Amino acid sequence: MAVPAEPLVRIVRGALSDEELAALAAVLMARAAAARQAAAAEQAEPIATWQRRERRPPYFSPVSWQQAA
Numbered sequence: 001m002a003v004p005a006e007p008l009v010r011i012v013r014g015a016l017s018d019e020e021l022a023a024l025a026a027v028l029m030a031r032a033a034a035a036r037q038a039a040a041a042e043q044a045e046p047i048a049t050w051q052r053r054e055r056r057p058p059y060f061s062p063v064s065w066q067q068a069a
Contacts, residue, residue, distance in 0.1 A: 008031075009024070016024065 009028070
């Protein structure tokens with residue numbers, strides 16, 4: 001993952017209150033979580049959900065155990 005050359009957030013002047021700092025932290029954590037989730041989704045390999053007909057197990061009825069006895 002490439003590191004951006006420019007910082008994501010820059011405080012130019014002033015001081016943050018506790019509420020503003022908490023809001024900034026929440027936004028940054030949400031962005032980090034979204035980036036981590038997107039990176040994990042890219043790494044997942046697709047799984048084939050189809051099967052060849054001759055390799056499928058035969059269908060057994062839910063009451064087949066009663067018919068076998």
